[in-house]
Amino acid sequence: MSSKVALTGNEALAQAMRQINPDVVAAYPITPQTAMVQTFSQFVADGEVDTEYVTVESEHSAMSATVGASAAGARAMTATAANGLALMWEVLYIASGTRLPIVMPVVNRALSGPINIHCDHSDAMGARDSGWIQLYAENAQEAYDNAIQALRISEHKDVMLPTMVNLDGFITSHAVESLEILADSDVKEFIGEYKAEHHLLDSKNPIAVGPLDLQDFYFEHKMQQSIAMENSKEVILEVAKEYKELSGREYEFFEEYKLDDAEIGIVALNSTAGTAKGAVDNLREQGVKAGLLKIRVYRPFPGEEIAEVLKSLKAVAVLDRAESFSTNGGPVFGDIRSILYNIKADVEVVNYIYGLGGRDIKVGEIESVYRDLEEIIDSGNVKNRVSHLGVRE
Amino acid sequence: MRKILEIRWHGRGGQGSKTASILLGKVAAKTGKNIQAFPEYGPERMGAPVLAYNRISDDLITLHCQVTEPSIVAVLDPTLLEVVDVTEGVPDDGIIIVNVGMEPKELKEKLEFKGEVYTVDAYGISTEEIGAPFPNTPMLGALIKAADLLDFDKFLEEVKKEFKKKFAHKPEVVDGNMNSIKRAYEEVRS
Numbered sequence: 289m290s291s292k293v294a295l296t297g298n299e300a301l302a303q304a305m306r307q308i309n310p311d312v313v314a315a316y317p318i319t320p321q322t323a324m325v326q327t328f329s330q331f332v333a334d335g336e337v338d339t340e341y342v343t344v345e346s347e348h349s350a351m352s353a354t355v356g357a358s359a360a361g362a363r364a365m366t367a368t369a370a371n372g373l374a375l376m377w378e379v380l381y382i383a384s385g386t387r388l389p390i391v392m393p394v395v396n397r398a399l400s401g402p403i404n405i406h407c408d409h410s411d412a413m414g415a416r417d418s419g420w421i422q423l424y425a426e427n428a429q430e431a432y433d434n435a436i437q438a439l440r441i442s443e444h445k446d447v448m449l450p451t452m453v454n455l456d457g458f459i460t461s462h463a464v465e466s467l468e469i470l471a472d473s474d475v476k477e478f479i480g481e482y483k484a485e486h487h488l489l490d491s492k493n494p495i496a497v498g499p500l501d502l503q504d505f506y507f508e509h510k511m512q513q514s515i516a517m518e519n520s521k522e523v524i525l526e527v528a529k530e531y532k533e534l535s536g537r538e539y540e541f542f543e544e545y546k547l548d549d550a551e552i553g554i555v556a557l558n559s560t561a562g563t564a565k566g567a568v569d570n571l572r573e574q575g576v577k578a579g580l581l582k583i584r585v586y587r588p589f590p591g592e593e594i595a596e597v598l599k600s601l602k603a604v605a606v607l608d609r610a611e612s613f614s615t616n617g618g619p620v621f622g623d624i625r626s627i628l629y630n631i632k633a634d635v636e637v638v639n640y641i642y643g644l645g646g647r648d649i650k651v652g653e654i655e656s657v658y659r660d661l662e663e664i665i666d667s668g669n670v671k672n673r674v675s676h677l678g679v680r681e
Numbered sequence: 682m683r684k685i686l687e688i689r690w691h692g693r694g695g696q697g698s699k700t701a702s703i704l705l706g707k708v709a710a711k712t713g714k715n716i717q718a719f720p721e722y723g724p725e726r727m728g729a730p731v732l733a734y735n736r737i738s739d740d741l742i743t744l745h746c747q748v749t750e751p752s753i754v755a756v757l758d759p760t761l762l763e764v765v766d767v768t769e770g771v772p773d774d775g776i777i778i779v780n781v782g783m784e785p786k787e788l789k790e791k792l793e794f795k796g797e798v799y800t801v802d803a804y805g806i807s808t809e810e811i812g813a814p815f816p817n818t819p820m821l822g823a824l825i826k827a828a829d830l831l832d833f834d835k836f837l838e839e840v841k842k843e844f845k846k847k848f849a850h851k852p853e854v855v856d857g858n859m860n861s862i863k864r865a866y867e868e869v870r871s
Contacts (some may be wrong), residue, residue, distance in 0.1 A: 293710075294710035294711075405722075406722070427745070462719060463717055463745075464716070465716070466710050466715045466716050560745065562743035562745045563743070565743040648747045650746045651746060
């Protein structure tokens with residue numbers, strides 16, 4: 289029996305972690321993730337989980353301890369945000385390169401400097417090439433659902449890659465929202481028991497973890513990682529299908545909102561996609577054929593599938609909540625434009641960088657983006673390929 | 682656009698405007714509504730003006746921007762009237778409820794606000810019932826009455842459960858808070 293509750297995003301993820309009942313959690317608190325690990329550590333203290341909670345002195349140690357635990361065959365988790373993720377950097381690659389199925393909620397927050405604790409995606413976007421699967425969530429419900437599915441995706445024998453479960457700092461992590469959580473027993477059954485195929489504590493089959501891997505094999509191991517990432521696509525869909533049977537909630541690589549007959553569309557991830565739905569509804573009432581594509585799975589990037597949907601539009605705006613400083617637009621824009629080029633789609637694609645450091649993005653601002661797209665179609669001209677939305681001049 | 686009721690809470694850091702918005706949200710959720718409750722996070726300091734919000738709807742709420750045109754506003758401290766425009770973005774048919782000794786008619790003129798204005802002495806009520814001026818729980822009672830939001834008995838029943846959870850380590854304050862809500866519900870003036 290699932291139950292309808294009103295929780296913050298952080299509380300919802302702490303509940304997911306309680307239900308997952310990992311063998312080991314090693315985490316260091318950082319705003320806006322703090323309430324998640326604090327709530328979880330209370331579950332540990334109250335004996336509601338069997339988890340060995342390792343208090344560490346930094347995020348570098350948090351990820352290192354999680355890697356150690358996972359290499360020893362444990363189901364290991366951690367959670368972080370922003371500068372915490374940045375401090376984990378070198379160990380992120382060790383986790384993915386060692387093929388450890390670690391699941392980590394990341395509460396998306398701007399990277400310093402200047403110092404800022406509010407939402408943007410500069411943390412996760414910087415880690416997009418670290419070999420981790422990345423899932424994104426519009427609200428607390430999706431973050432909770434993604435966390436549970438992530439276990440199954442990461443631990444699948446054809447995948448064995450770590451997963452980041454992203455949610456927007458403060459906007460999702462600190463707002464109380466309505467959501468449904470599954471029964472403890474259903475989660476337990478869904479994720480099953482984790483049995484590592486090879487691990488350090490298996491004395492009958494001793495292995496080395498993390499030895500030197502030079503010109504002769506490093507490349508092959510990276511190739512295997514790449515193949516595993518490719519494999520994860522099928523697994524992500526299989527797990528989503530099974531999860532739908534359990535929860536009634538449907539997940540794919542991305543969500544299409546009123547795109548069927550749309551002429552103009554926006555691509556967004558996380559909470560802004562929800563606000564954009566409000567803009568689409570408003571414009572639809574005025575007869576504007578507007579739609580939205582919300583990316584859930586950003587790594588691996590479901591390029592062919594997204595291109596197939598976007599190719600029927602006339603103009604698309606990609607919203608990026610991160611600066612890449614390439615001077616050619618944000619990271620999601622680069623990916624979307626590239627896949628449309630592959631199929632020689634006749635679609636104008638423009639980019640809006642928005643919401644940095646938690647700058648609010650309103651329904652009206654998103655509507656103005658759709659108006660810009662209409663103008664591009666009418667005039668046949670793109671005035672600005674890359675714009676910054678909501679910034680003062 | 683889907684029909685969504687939006688509420689803005691004005692308070693001072695430490696007065697519990699965030700708690701009030703969360704309590705209202707949790708109780709409304711228990712009655713089957715979809716809700717959001719969230720404060721505006723800035724550099725919080727005790728006594729500084731702060732904001733919190735609610736969205737309540739029968740439909741799924743997808744908006745994740747700040748609330749800019751609330752139809753209901755609750756003001757937890759009368760001195761805020763001198764430093765914050767509490768009417769900002771509120772439509773002419775909106776409702777403003779203020780913790781102040783003033784008569785509603787007088788306040789309505791002062792605010793130059795066309796909608797409904799309610800006043801309640803939340804400091805007086807909480808000082809008598811809880812023993813200290815905590816305006817957030819009496820303001821909840823006043824808001825339920827003024828905005829005719831939820832069935833009051835159902836609200837009381839659910840809010841008591843929340844208090845029992847929240848104050849598990851100091852159950853003696855539950856009754857005072859419950860009485861504050863009930864008295865403000867009765868005493869709020871229009």
